[in-house]
Amino acid sequence: MKFQRHNAIRELVGHSLVSNQDELRRKLRRRGFEVTQATLSRDIHELRLSKGPGGYSLPNGNGIHGAAAAAIDNGPPSVAEMIESFGLRANQAMNQVVVRTAMGGAQPVAAALDREAWPEVVGTVAGDDTVLVICPDPRRAAEVEARLRTILES
Amino acid sequence: MKFQRHNAIRELVGHSLVSNQDELRRKLRRRGFEVTQATLSRDIHELRLSKGPGGYSLPNGNGIHGAAAAAIDNGPPSVAEMIESFGLRANQAMNQVVVRTAMGGAQPVAAALDREAWPEVVGTVAGDDTVLVICPDPRRAAEVEARLRTILES
DNA sequence: AGCGGAGTTGCATAGTTATTCATTTACCGT
DNA sequence: ACGGTAAATGAATAACTATGCAACTCCGCT
Known part of the structure; x- marks a missing residue:
């Protein structure tokens, strides 16, 4: 099971020196996890471990496990949430859409748009209360405008 | 000189996203350091940098030494330097070009673009990590996009 | 000048990690 | 039960990083 293996990896990396993925693979095998280097490469990516002079290490100090980790992991705010919170109106102009927001709401809205890609x-370019959304062409801008309006009116 | 190069590496790694050693090599070349990947591998080891999900990063906490960093950068930064330092990608849309940069990199890039005129x-309009470059028409926008990409890939 | 050692670098390549592709497995809704 | 879909994985391989070695430079000494 992947989840158990992830915890084992966190434990090994946190308490012992792991210099490369093959070493990790051997250590895991002793604990009963038999997987290949390819899988470990993916695990390490998912766990966001980093590799430095002292082998692999946990993401910036916090070695939280299990339930605590899940509690923190409340996905980032969605565009829908941000628009609902801050959005005032959206207007298309050529291949752009100008989104007006409450004061200070432009940055979060733009960040959410960027993240959802x-x-x-x-x-996007954001000021204090205006987000300029750049689209490839007017048609796509119209789609974006329509989608944002749907959220605004919902 | 190795010492200067090390400072340049610290600066690049601290202020922009560096995903691999070849990217670092290209960014350094724009600043006048012409070395091979092998040397950078050694530099990275000596600087004790670590590589994680967000590219290379400085060894836990100690940032750039302000004076030393400033000493490297004399003349007014060129667009090429700024793009090399902060640029992530450039996309044309109609008569505009959207330039994504590392967080906080948009203002310096836009300033350099404005100065070179x-x-x-x-x-130009700049937010935190996005610069919108306005051109007279799509053809000119395509030229700008191509030129920026050349810098990004050089 | 000539020598010798320490430091730095490039080249070639060994070592390590990420990704692509195909396969297997588990779970859904019909 | 049966296709359809998504997640997980291994094998092969591409992409990236580290290193042995030779060449070169820069000093300091004779």
């Missing part, structure tokens, strides 16, 4: 959005 | 650029 909609295919119709090339990029 | 390219004929194909009408103006």
Whole structure:
């Protein structure tokens, strides 16, 4: 089971020196986990471990396990949430959409848009209360405008 | 000189995303350091950098020594230098080009663009990590995109 | 000048990690 | 039960990083 293996990896990396993935593979095998290097590469990525002079280490100091980890992991705010919180209106202009928000709401909205990386959005620029959304062409801008309006009106 | 190069590496790693040694090599070349990947591997070891999900990072906490960092950068930063330091990617959309940068990199990049006053650029708008470059028409925007990409990939 | 050692680097390549592709497995809704 | 879909994984391999070695430079000494 992947979850158990992840915990074992955290434990090994936190309490002993692990210099490379093959060493990790051997240590895990002693604990009953038999997987290949490819899987460990993916595990390490998912656990966001980093590799430095002293082998692998946990992501910046916090070695939280199990339940505590899950509690913190409340995904980042979605575009829908941000628009619901801050959005005032959205207007298309050529290949752009201008989104007006409450004061100070532009940055969070733009950040959420960037993170979700909609295919119709090339990029965003945010001020204090205005987000400029750049699309490849007017058609895509219209789609974005429509989608944002749907959220605004819901 | 090795010492200067080490400082440049610290600066690049601290202020921009460096995903691998070849990328670091290209960014250093723009600043006048011409070395091979082998040397960078040694430099990284000596600087005790670590590599994680967000590229290379400085050894836990100690940032750049302000004076030393400033000493490297004399003349007004060029667009090429700024793009090398902060640029992530460039995408054209109609008569605009959206430039994504490392967090906080948009303002310096836009300032450099404004100062160099390219004929194909009408103006720029910068947020935290995105610069919107306005061109007179799509053709000119394509030229700007191509030129920025050349820098990014050089 | 000539010698010898320490330091730095590039080249080639060994060592390590990430990714692609195909397969297997588990779970859904019909 | 049966296709359809998504998650997990291994094998092969691409991509990336470290290292042995030779060449070169820079000093300090004779």
